[in-house]
Amino acid sequence: MKYSRLTKEQFEELHQEFINFLATQSITADEWTNLKANKPDLAEMELDVFSDLIWEGVLNSANFLEHVSPNQIHMFSLTEENMKLIGVKLTNDKDLTTPEGYSWLRENLMDDAVEFVQAKKDYTEDKNLDKFTLIQQGAVITKGDLFKYFDKLIN
Secondary structure (H helix, E strand, C coil): CCCCCCCCHHHCCCHHHHHHHHHCCCCHHHHHHHHHHHHHHHHHHHHHHHHHHHHHHHHHHCCEEEEEEEEEEEEECCCCCEEEEEEEEEECCCCCCCHHHHHHHCCCCCCCCEEEEEEECCCCCCCCHHHHHHHHHHEEECCHHHHHHHHHHHH
16 A cells, blocks of 8 residues: 555545446445455455555645644645745744634734745655655645745745
8 A cells, every 4th residue: 555545434425436446346336245244355455445546646636735833834836846845934932723823923924933944845756655745744735825825925
């Protein structure tokens, strides 16, 4: 398995897609029930393959990631060639994960307690695995509004 298995909730959301996936494998509903009961290792393998297929699709279409922690925001633009980072760091005691801390940042962007950083990093040989690693570390896929805003602000 390349990524991670989808959660029970994710499998429930993708129920129809999973049925279609099994159909492409020529596995009927009865055969799936039998597989789970009598060959659980094979059933687990099918779940893993399906999970990886879903992750590949999601990661291929992800263009922006954001990771917010109490004193930092990391925003990534995922281009074809590399990842561009815009980072915002607070050197005070404000917490960006709270509405108050985030509001403080919006109102005090030019305060001495706000530091900006930009960087660019080439992907390793597996671009999607690089993206997945960031998600595993807490980043979420976004539409990039925050990245675009800060990109205009500092460039």
